[in-house]
Amino acid sequence: MYRYDEFDHDFVQQRVAQYSDQVERRLSGEITEDAFKPLRLMNGVYLQLHAYMLRVAIPYGTLNSRQMRRLARIARDYDKGYGHFTTRQNIQYNWPKLSDTPKILEELAEVEMHAIQTSGNCIRNVSADHFSGAAADEVADPRPYAEILRQWSSNHPEYSFLPRKFKIAVTGAERDRAAIQVHDIGLHLKRDDNGALGFAVYVGGGQGRTPMIAKKIRDFLPEEHLLSYVTAIMRVYNLHGRRDNKYKARIKILVHETGTEEFVSQIEAEWEKLKDSELKLPESDLAAIASYFQPPELQDRPEGWSGLASAKKADPGFAAWVHQNVTPHHHPDYGVVTISLKPIGGIPGDASDSQMEAVADLAERFAHDEIRVSHEQNLVLPHVAFADLEKVYRALLDVELATANAGLVSDIIACPGLDYCALANARSINVAQDISNRFASLERQRDIGELKIKISGCINACGHHHVGHIGILGVEKKGAELYQITLGGSGDENTSIGQIIGRGFAPDEITNAVETIVETYLGVRLNADENFLAAYRRVGPQPFKDALYGETSKAA
Amino acid sequence: MTETLFPAETRLWTQDGFVEDDPWTIVTDEETTVDGNAKQVLPLATYLELDDASRTRAVGVLLGPADDVMDLEPFLDRLDLIAVTFPAFNDGRAFSQASLLRSRLGFQGDVRATGDVLIDQVPLMLRCGVASFAVTNPTALKRLAEGRLPGIDAYYQPAAAPAKSAGKYSWRRAPGAAA
Secondary structure, eight states: OOOOOHHHHHHHHHHHHHHHHHHHHHHTTSSOHHHHHHHHHTTTEEEOSSSEEEEEBOGGGEEOHHHHHHHHHHHHHHSSSEEEEOTTSOEEESSOOGGGHHHHHHHHHHTTOBOTTSSSSSBOOOEEOTTTTTBTTBSSOSHHHHHHHHHHHTTOSSSSSOSSOBOEEEEOBSSOSSOGGGSSEEEEEEEOTTSOEEEEEEESOBOTTSOBOOEEEEEEEEGGGHHHHHHHHHHHHHHHSOOSOGGGOSHHHHHHHHOHHHHHHHHHHHHHHHTTSTTSOOHHHHHHHHGGGOOOOOOOOTHHHHHHHHHHHHOHHHHHHHHHHEEEBSSTTEEEEEEOSOOTTSOTTEEEHHHHHHHHHHHHHHSTTOEEEOTTSOEEEEEEEGGGHHHHHHHHHHTTOOOOOTTSTTOOEEOOGGGTOSSOSSOSHHHHHHHHHHTOOHHHHHHHOSOOEEEESSTTOTTOGGGSSEEEEEEEETTEEEEEEEESOBOSTTOBOOEEOSSOBOTTTHHHHHHHHHHHHHHHOSSTTSOHHHHHHHHOSHHHHHHHHOGGGGTO | OOOOSSOTTOEEEETTEEESOOOEEEOOOTTOOOOTTOEEEEEHHHHHHSOHHHHTSSEEEEOOTTSOGGGGGGGGGGOSEEEEEEOSTTOOHHHHHHHIIIIITOOOSEEEEEESOOTTTHHHHHHTTOOEEEEOOHHHHHHHHTTOOOOOOOBSSOOSSOOOTTOOBGGGTBOOOOO
16 A cells, blocks of 8 residues: 655645644634635634534545554544544544644554545545455556545645545456546546546536436546646636535536537637646656556465355354455455444444454454445455454454345445534434334345445535435425335446436334335345345335325326 | 725735735726836736837736636737736635646746635635735635634646645645646
């Protein structure tokens, strides 16, 4: 993974000093909260319902054990002993004191971390496939490009006050695990017929109150043009994106209102002037960054195969976990382990200080010191030998992190909702917990199969409900919480926006409604291999409407 | 009617310090004609409507955030000053306008920041090629007077204003030049 050099250390130290000075001005009363707000937001500090919240960047979701231990220590020393991993592969602390935030940043800087650009109308932390560098189906590791984008966008003088926030995601496999088509810019790293690397470029995707699927504006952009092309997009957006209405300020609206063809011609015209500038990436630049992301030297461990088979036979719980939470690695003796942060009835994405430390220990002992945060709010150990899987599983069991539910109905994405967030209209966490408890049986969950439930507590869609197979949106109606259901959304290579199925449900009805939907699916599926999304796409919404609202809904 | 570009509490700052005898005056009334030796700053639309003879006089141009800097391309060699406008902290269009003036159009004259010029944005404005600053914000005035610019002098990307000779940027760790 990337290691800071003197330059990076210097940059982050200067940023901490700059921010400390800004906090000092606020605490002394020299500036008002209004004036402080844009400054703190550039550094990931939000004011929530009950306290300040600090969002720490985990670039493309990659970190090592030392960094994870530091995150644990910060949770213990400055928060209530836990942190919340987010859909942007970051971590949020919900209870820091404003006066402590500069100290927290100093602690982070010591382990090459920061909170820069985790909020504000700037280019946010670049996200990437959480299986990068490990997945069997990967063409190339997207993280070097994410790192180049991270560096280039850091404190960018021209693009720090954009019309609205700007999110970039990169993936290196046909199977899109980074939801690139619902990002402002999505980059799909691939090879052309000659084996050269480049990107399919998607622009203008996003969720929020106006969900849109990104338009593919380039099928193959050679890798050396990454920064010049992204700069061209940023410049057109910065100059022409709407600033009269914050709900229409994302680039998706600009693309939509300008028309894709005209928008692309503006980008291409700007890019013509930039493509041979200093932003062009020579092979040596790319190689220099890629060298940080060399795969670990994985010894052959063929003995793992037979041991794994007998261990699975002896312990059905272990077998279920391997089946559900371990995915193929490019090395045949290894697997990619998903550590579920979705215990039955738990808060999605939360981890305690001791859990974080346990994961750090495991990464160090069994996973080449690498940890990933997934946008589905789980953790990942990307390189674990089959021979070590059982030890990892036992250790995870000890800290209640061995739930075998990756990709199943209880692997729910949920935003913090009205329990924390000042923007929320409804609670999200309790809905996730209720659904998780309702489907507590892992056997039942496995029978249901792959099913992604995503819950947002308001229209801003931080819980990605638009791309949930089952999406749940909390709204406020006449002073009460109401939950609207969308079906058929997906954030993968076949991205789709879920369709609203009908009137919403009260807090005490929503879990029943989800169960009704699941039972309806089980009734209509052709066989156990047809997952929820495939079945929904085949049969459409009607059977689900009938089940939820009665046959009369046909007339409606 | 004319009004001064910088009311009493506005001071002009450059990297050499505060400037006390700034000659420029912004002209907001379209009726005003360009006359005498006054150094006047005209809104872009007014400037574009001038006949060629009037344009040869010493004038500057004020760009609004929505104006297209490329409209000035034919006239750059006659302009001494182009002012850009930051209407509020969150309107960053002038960062791109200034960058384009410098790096795309090669404008050599003064690029001036007007509007809500805030101390935390001044270092970024400098990097985008802004050379002078009409400042009214009290905190900004105080900090500038104390010589305390809250910038970060490690740059991760090329920008319109070249990095200082010792400066390096980004993955390349090389001295920066205009892009």
